[in-house]
Amino acid sequence: DAMVIQNPRYQVTQFGKPVTLSCSQTLNHNVMYWYQQKSSQAPKLLFHYYDKDFNNEADTPDNFQSRRPNTSFCFLDIRSPGLGDAAMYLCATRKRESTDTQYFGPGTRLTVL
Amino acid sequence: GDSVTQMEGPVTLSEEAFLTINCTYTATGYPSLFWYVQYPGEGLQLLLKATKADDKGSNKGFEATYRKETTSFHLEKGSVQVSDSAVYFCALSGSTGGFKTIFGAGTRLFVKA
Numbered sequence: 001d002a003m004v005i006q007n008p009r010y011q012v013t014q015f016g017k018p019v020t021l022s023c024s025q026t027l028n029h030n031v032m033y034w035y036q037q038k039s040s041q042a043p044k045l046l047f048h049y050y051d052k053d054f055n056n057e058a059d060t061p062d063n064f065q066s067r068r069p070n071t072s073f074c075f076l077d078i079r080s081p082g083l084g085d086a087a088m089y090l091c092a093t094r095k096r097e098s099t100d101t102q103y104f105g106p107g108t109r110l111t112v113l
Numbered sequence: 114g115d116s117v118t119q120m121e122g123p124v125t126l127s128e129e130a131f132l133t134i135n136c137t138y139t140a141t142g143y144p145s146l147f148w149y150v151q152y153p154g155e156g157l158q159l160l161l162k163a164t165k166a167d168d169k170g171s172n173k174g175f176e177a178t179y180r181k182e183t184t185s186f187h188l189e190k191g192s193v194q195v196s197d198s199a200v201y202f203c204a205l206s207g208s209t210g211g212f213k214t215i216f217g218a219g220t221r222l223f224v225k226a
Contacts, residue, residue: 006156033212040151040200040221041218041219042202042216042217043202043216045214048212050212055212090156090157092156099145099162099164099207101159102159102206102214103159104156104157105156106154106156107155107156
């Protein structure tokens with residue numbers, strides 16, 4: 001089945017130790033998103049790509065970076081995780097049009113010790 | 114800017130009760146409207162959507178009608194089941210172009226047997 005896959009599902013890191021979360025999709029969608037979600041609150045958009053074009057939200061901390069080497073893969077790098085970065089990180093894709101559905105991965109739960 | 118307001122939870126119902134979760138929106142253009150559902154430990158998944166005024170989205174017994182005159186997209190189900198326990202997010206996208214989705218704060222639903 002076509003889907004959005006996130007690895008790992010659970011990630012534990014230490015305060016200040018860089019961590020990378022990965023997302024892959026088999027849907028061949030143009031748009032990929034990274035969201036941060038805390039305690040079942042609304043997902044907070046960190047950034048998105050339309051193909052290779054990168055769009056960073058104004059309030060996304062510099063500590064968060066992203067890479068999209070090809071259509072299928074997208075990575076979220078947290079350079080120096082703080083305790084406040086513990087959260088669920090959701091990757092999502094969308095084909096192109098605003099009427100299109102977003103497809104979400106299962107998320108990666110990040111714990112910072 | 115665009116925004117989505119949905120009723121605060123948690124909502125607790127007995128099995129077979131009628132469900133309404135209110136959602137209203139503010140948008141400058143003509144957005145598409147969505148309800149997403151999030152089960153514990155999972156990512157969001159589309160429940161239903163409507164892309165223009167007076168459209169009704171429906172899925173798994175849930176319904177919502179896009180009401181432009183009242184800027185609303187209320188979610189309803191005639192008879193809830195324990196398995197419907199989840200967090201429900203109302204969302205809009207595409208009112209002024211671009212690729213962002215605006216989410217409501219989410220409403221947690223508990224259904225008791």
